[in-house]
Amino acid sequence: MNKLLIVGTVAFDAIETPFGKTDKILGGAGTYIGLSASQLNVNSAIVSVVGGDFPQEYLDLLTAKNIDISGIEVVKEGKTFFWSGRYHNDMNSRDTLETQLNVLADFNPVVPANFTDSDVVMLGNLHPLIQTSVLNQLTAKPKLVVLDTMNFWMDCALPELLDVIKRVDVITINDEEARQLSGEYSLVKAAAKIHTMGPEFVVIKKGEHGALLFHNENVFFAPALPLKEVFDPTGAGDTFAGGFSGYIAQSENISFDNMKNAIIYGSTLASFCVEKFGTERMENLTSDEVKARLQQFKALTHYDIELTK
Amino acid sequence: MNKLLIVGTVAFDAIETPFGKTDKILGGAGTYIGLSASQLNVNSAIVSVVGGDFPQEYLDLLTAKNIDISGIEVVKEGKTFFWSGRYHNDMNSRDTLETQLNVLADFNPVVPANFTDSDVVMLGNLHPLIQTSVLNQLTAKPKLVVLDTMNFWMDCALPELLDVIKRVDVITINDEEARQLSGEYSLVKAAAKIHTMGPEFVVIKKGEHGALLFHNENVFFAPALPLKEVFDPTGAGDTFAGGFSGYIAQSENISFDNMKNAIIYGSTLASFCVEKFGTERMENLTSDEVKARLQQFKALTHYDIELTK
Numbered sequence: 001m002n003k004l005l006i007v008g009t010v011a012f013d014a015i016e017t018p019f020g021k022t023d024k025i026l027g028g029a030g031t032y033i034g035l036s037a038s039q040l041n042v043n044s045a046i047v048s049v050v051g052g053d054f055p056q057e058y059l060d061l062l063t064a065k066n067i068d069i070s071g072i073e074v075v076k077e078g079k080t081f082f083w084s085g086r087y088h089n090d091m092n093s094r095d096t097l098e099t100q101l102n103v104l105a106d107f108n109p110v111v112p113a114n115f116t117d118s119d120v121v122m123l124g125n126l127h128p129l130i131q132t133s134v135l136n137q138l139t140a141k142p143k144l145v146v147l148d149t150m151n152f153w154m155d156c157a158l159p160e161l162l163d164v165i166k167r168v169d170v171i172t173i174n175d176e177e178a179r180q181l182s183g184e185y186s187l188v189k190a191a192a193k194i195h196t197m198g199p200e201f202v203v204i205k206k207g208e209h210g211a212l213l214f215h216n217e218n219v220f221f222a223p224a225l226p227l228k229e230v231f232d233p234t235g236a237g238d239t240f241a242g243g244f245s246g247y248i249a250q251s252e253n254i255s256f257d258n259m260k261n262a263i264i265y266g267s268t269l270a271s272f273c274v275e276k277f278g279t280e281r282m283e284n285l286t287s288d289e290v291k292a293r294l295q296q297f298k299a300l301t302h303y304d305i306e307l308t309k
Numbered sequence: 310m311n312k313l314l315i316v317g318t319v320a321f322d323a324i325e326t327p328f329g330k331t332d333k334i335l336g337g338a339g340t341y342i343g344l345s346a347s348q349l350n351v352n353s354a355i356v357s358v359v360g361g362d363f364p365q366e367y368l369d370l371l372t373a374k375n376i377d378i379s380g381i382e383v384v385k386e387g388k389t390f391f392w393s394g395r396y397h398n399d400m401n402s403r404d405t406l407e408t409q410l411n412v413l414a415d416f417n418p419v420v421p422a423n424f425t426d427s428d429v430v431m432l433g434n435l436h437p438l439i440q441t442s443v444l445n446q447l448t449a450k451p452k453l454v455v456l457d458t459m460n461f462w463m464d465c466a467l468p469e470l471l472d473v474i475k476r477v478d479v480i481t482i483n484d485e486e487a488r489q490l491s492g493e494y495s496l497v498k499a500a501a502k503i504h505t506m507g508p509e510f511v512v513i514k515k516g517e518h519g520a521l522l523f524h525n526e527n528v529f530f531a532p533a534l535p536l537k538e539v540f541d542p543t544g545a546g547d548t549f550a551g552g553f554s555g556y557i558a559q560s561e562n563i564s565f566d567n568m569k570n571a572i573i574y575g576s577t578l579a580s581f582c583v584e585k586f587g588t589e590r591m592e593n594l595t596s597d598e599v600k601a602r603l604q605q606f607k608a609l610t611h612y613d614i615e616l617t618k
Binding site for chain 2: 089090185186187188189206209210212218219220221222223226227228229230257260261263264265294298299300301302303304305306
């Protein structure tokens with residue numbers, strides 16, 4: 001089975017949406033990526049750090065999903081990374097209410113020995129120096145390295161971010177971040193500029209408006225599934241990244257055509273994530289539900305226009 | 310050849326975008342719909358009104374596109390409807406600088422006798438009483454009636470708008486208008502509510518984010534083509550409506566599956582409209598260019614994921 005190495009936060013979240021609010025619940029990019037990728041036939045491991053306050057049951061949940069957690073360091077005397085946020089009524093924007101870095105402040109990632117030759121590496125949103133450190137520990141060149149990041153690192157660690165971007169095959173960012181990183185408003189121009197920074201493939205996430213995949217002159221678009229309600233958008237982007245990288249790892253095919261499928265797979269999984277608070281929906285998701293929704297995506301996007309007349 | 314009846318403004322526009330500004334140029338919903346539908350094999354007519362100041366060359370242009378203009382009344386002593394607007398830098402919003410109704414204020418549409426049995430009727434954005442008057446003049450039930458409208462009529466003529474909406478098969482509105490008309494934020498819920506107002510088919514236009522087609526529980530999504538530059542968005546929605554209704558009229562098929570194709574055709578034509586100021590691009594568009602772009606749409610949206618594993 002192909003190896004997928006994931007680096008990302010494993011954390012506590014507290015979330016407020018127009019539908020309600022949660023106490024401290026399981027969250028973090030690494031968690032969402034791992035849960036999402038566990039829908040695929042891959043051998044995955046998460047590299048992360050938590051504090052002594054992190055419940056064993058959360059770690060057990062990841063293990064039950066066949067995720068190797070030997071790379072999740074537990075700092076007994078430390079506290080787990082905590083984020084709380086409040087979504088606005090349109091669910092497209094949010095305010096961060098509190099961020100406690102805690103054990104993340106001194107995190108030194110250690111890749112488990114049996115994952116230094118991973119086939120696919122998914123660098124979740126974290127300080128670019130942590131992402132670089134993971135790449136430096138690899139003993140064999142992966143088939144594909146995917147990087148997710150956000151505007152925060154563009155603001156406060158741009159040189160380090162540009163260094164790690166040079167070394168990845170795929171970057172996934174949202175539309176505003178693509179504009180900030182490139183200085184271009186047009187997403188077509190933004191993707192072209194980001195290509196020159198390193199990544200051969202540029203994925204631009206537009207939330208409820210879908211996602212674009214650019215590869216030189218080629219472009220592919222996947223919509224988000226129109227939903228009656230978006231209950232909680234937290235983790236949707238990470239779930240997308242987990243589905244994308246998991247699909248590539250499972251299929252061992254890094255062609256543009258197969259990446260289209262990976263984008264659809266990621267979008268499909270993300271459409272579940274937003275249906276309930278936090279990781280709840282992803283924890284209980286079955287493969288039959290995923291298959292049914294892939295069919296829904298097909299119906300949503302497929303047409304058969306006559307091109308000759 | 311099937312008959313397509315179009316009602317809509319034929320007008321002067323003055324447009325400012327970040328790329329420049331125009332003097333008074335040819336504009337109006339009826340104009341854009343007609344030019345767009347002229348790409349299809351249909352027998353079309355425009356019902357509208359202009360003033361004595363309207364240049365003969367503009368009327369000749371429509372005639373040259375095989376559009377019947379006998380339903381365009383010329384009020385010699387009157388002035389043509391004029392709109393001017395300025396787009397913001399993101400091209401997604403605009404300010405109206407000036408609106409002169411002029412001859413439109415007393416417009417009584419008269420459907421040419423040979424078009425009272427039209428196969429498809431495209432009611433462009435106008436006062437709902439004008440749209441109703443056109444429907445009242447029909448002597449045979451059309452295969453399909455499509456209505457386009459905007460928030461302005463929801464604000465100032467809602468009862469009249471609801472009356473005409475009851476009588477149409479397809480409504481095309483943008484996302485904000487769908488929310489206003491239905492009182493629902495979720496577009497899925499908005500479409501469901503608008504179904505109950507009459508239209509079996511609800512098309513929600515999201516500008517650069519594409520368009521959704523709803524038919525009861527069925528939904529289809531067409532993206533907008535990602536472009537390096539959007540030069541001038543004026544008329545894009547009307548061009549979409551012209552391509553959509555023209556495609557249906559040409560193919561004589563009002564199934565949901567064929568409506569998907571019509572949406573793609575409309576999106577394709579709209580992607581040309583925004584490339585130059587006003588109607589310029591649509592005036593010189595060739596069928597080979599349209600075919601090539603339909604292929605681009607296919608590449609943009611087509612994927613072939615394995616659903617059984």
